[in-house]
Amino acid sequence: MSILHNRHTAVLHVSATKMSQSFSVKDIDRMHRQRGFNEIGYHFYITKDGMTYKGRDLSKDGAHVKGFNKGTIGICCEGGIGEDGKPTDTMNGIQRAAVEGLLKSLKLGNPKMKVKGHRDYSPDLNGNGKVDSWERLKECPCYDAAIRFNHFNA
Numbered sequence: 001m002s003i004l005h006n007r008h009t010a011v012l013h014v015s016a017t018k019m020s021q022s023f024s025v026k027d028i029d030r031m032h033r034q035r036g037f038n039e040i041g042y043h044f045y046i047t048k049d050g051m052t053y054k055g056r057d058l059s060k061d062g063a064h065v066k067g068f069n070k071g072t073i074g075i076c077c078e079g080g081i082g083e084d085g086k087p088t089d090t091m092n093g094i095q096r097a098a099v100e101g102l103l104k105s106l107k108l109g110n111p112k113m114k115v116k117g118h119r120d121y122s123p124d125l126n127g128n129g130k131v132d133s134w135e136r137l138k139e140c141p142c143y144d145a146a147i148r149f150n151h152f153n154a
Helices: 025-034 093-109
Strands: 009-014 044-046 052-054 072-077 114-117
Touching: 009 093, 044 093, 052 093, 072 093
Parallel strands: 009 072, 009 114, 044 072
Antiparallel strands: 044 052
């Protein structure tokens, strides 16, 4: 049985860096280690040129959404901050194609897997069944992942 059968959700993230800034998978790993992790917290990292890097092994829980790492796959894309320093959807076509390819591959291992963004794990403070923009603890990944990749949630 595939290791993916225990992974019910792919959670999309951004590195919270400007697109003019280069931020490699080694940079993410170093940042996570400085925060006390024993290795990179994401399972995959996709740079702005579309290169997909394997991070934490899928056999291990990630360290990417506090309280929701069990059963999820962490996917981080380089970028997410505009040149003005504000959260911005910086995903380019090359990155999007790489995310699409990765999600397609992951779905082969678990057809029931869903796609969400990190911000979707913020608390629903008013209890209306959805996380409203004012309830988000962070904007990551700076777009609505469930809508952008809704064809994977069918």
